[in-house]
Amino acid sequence: MIHKSSPLTYLFAGIAGAGLISTGFLGMRTLDQTSVIENQSNRVDSLLATISTNEETILGLETDLGNLKNDLEDLVEDYQDELERNEEFEDQLMDLAGELDEFERLNEIDEELLSKYSKVSFLNENYVPSDIDKIDDDYILEGKDDQYFHGDAMRFLERMFDAAERDDIDLKIISAYRSFDEQNELKGQFTEVFGTGANAFSADQGFSEHQLGTTIDITTPAVGGTFESFGQTKAFEWLQDNAHKYGFILSYPEDNTFYVYEPWHWRFVGRDLARDLDRDDDRTFYTLDQREINKYLLEFFD
Ligand SMILES: [Zn+2]
Numbered sequence: 684m685i686h687k688s689s690p691l692t693y694l695f696a697g698i699a700g701a702g703l704i705s706t707g708f709l710g711m712r713t714l715d716q717t718s719v720i721e722n723q724s725n726r727v728d729s730l731l732a733t734i735s736t737n738e739e740t741i742l743g744l745e746t747d748l749g750n751l752k753n754d755l756e757d758l759v760e761d762y763q764d765e766l767e768r769n770e771e772f773e774d775q776l777m778d779l780a781g782e783l784d785e786f787e788r789l790n791e792i793d794e795e796l797l798s799k800y801s802k803v804s805f806l807n808e809n810y811v812p813s814d815i816d817k818i819d820d821d822y823i824l825e826g827k828d829d830q831y832f833h834g835d836a837m838r839f840l841e842r843m844f845d846a847a848e849r850d851d852i853d854l855k856i857i858s859a860y861r862s863f864d865e866q867n868e869l870k871g872q873f874t875e876v877f878g879t880g881a882n883a884f885s886a887d888q889g890f891s892e893h894q895l896g897t898t899i900d901i902t903t904p905a906v907g908g909t910f911e912s913f914g915q916t917k918a919f920e921w922l923q924d925n926a927h928k929y930g931f932i933l934s935y936p937e938d939n940t941f942y943v944y945e946p947w948h949w950r951f952v953g954r955d956l957a958r959d960l961d962r963d964d965d966r967t968f969y970t971l972d973q974r975e976i977n978k979y980l981l982e983f984f985d
Contacts, residue, residue, distance in 0.1 A: 785981065792980045796833075797952060799969055799976070800891035808863045812896030815860055824855035824902060831860040833896040835984045836930070836951045840899065843929035852921045857908060857947070858900040861893040892934060897951040914946035922949065927961035930954040932968055941969045953983040 793813060800806055814834030822844050823830050832840055847854045861869070892898040902910065903918045913919055914937075926932065931949045935942040952960075952968060956979040960968060968976070 788981055792983060794977065794980065795895060796897060796983055797956070797976050797980055799973055806891035806894050810894055811862070812860065815896050818856060818859060822854070822856050824857045824904065824907065827857060830856050830858065830899075831896065832899065833860075833951070836897055839929045839931070839951060839954070843926060843931060846925065846929070847918070847921055850921060850925075852918050853903050854918055854922075855902055855904060856899050857902045857910075858893065859898070860896040863894060866893060892948070892950050895950075898934070899949055900947045901949055902947055910945075910947045914944070919946050927957040928954070930957045932957050932960055934968060936967055939967060939969065953979055954985065955979050955982045 795806060795810060798804075798806070812833050815831045816834040816837050818830045818832050818837070819841070820829075822840070844854050893900075900910070901918070901922065902908065902913055903916055906913050906916060906918075922931070923933070926949060930951050930953050932952050933946065934948055934950045935945040937944045937946075950968070956968075956976065959979075960966060960971075
């Protein structure tokens with residue numbers, strides 16, 4: 684045992700002291716590092732938590748985005764549906780406007796112009812054409828009074844007569860528009876001369892057509908007023924080949940069951956109907972259904 688202090692003792696004590704200090708120091712350093720690690724670890728935890736939160740946020744945003752996309756797609760679909768409905772509606776409106784337009788035009792057209800007049804169906808005695816003009820004297824048979832024709836159809840009459848002239852066919856009008864009174868008078872005269880036979884020669888249906896202002900009795904200077912032989916003339920042949928181009932038809936052809944054959948009696952029915960009747964040998968104006976005839980009203984003066 685050493686009880687006595689010696690320099691060696693101090694040395695040891697010094698070393699020991701230094702050792703202790705050194706150990707303490709080292710101990711302190713370890714403590715520092717631990718807290719740094721803890722700190723770092725905490726930071727990592729907190730970062731992980733932040734990342735986790737961000738991930739959740741991103742997931743949430745992705746879901747929201749997905750929902751938005753769906754909503755948008757729905758909206759686009761709705762919009763397209765609406766657009767289609769609008770287009771359909773627009774089409775319907777256009778159709779309706781077209782029908783209204785046609786209806787208005789039809790309303791303005793005189794339906795009588797394409798009516799059939801039979802022994803039981805007459806034109807009203809008060810009927811007067813909407814527009815009546817004097818026919819140029821060049822087209823009238825010499826010695827005859829002034830003659831009148833529907834103003835809106837006059838140009839077709841003139842074109843037909845001019846075309847005939849170019850083909851050396853001398854057409855003349857012997858009778859055109861006749862008012863109800865004129866016709867009654869005429870029928871009275873025929874009755875006096877021919878007795879009851881006048882009903883076949885000048886029956887009410889033929890009269891009705893003249894009252895329209897769109898019908899003419901045609902002859903040639905050679906034939907004059909003796910109507911019956913007109914059917915054997917070149918002029919009649921020319922009319923049969925060409926009159927339809929100008930909208931005229933023979934109302935009462937040979938062997939028709941509606942009225943006595945009248946080769947001189949021509950009625951303006953519009954070019955479309957005249958053309959269609961010319962193409963079809965089996966049908967005539969009076970054998971057509973009235974509803975079918977009325978489809979041509981819109982193009983009557985075209
Ligand atoms: Zn006639």
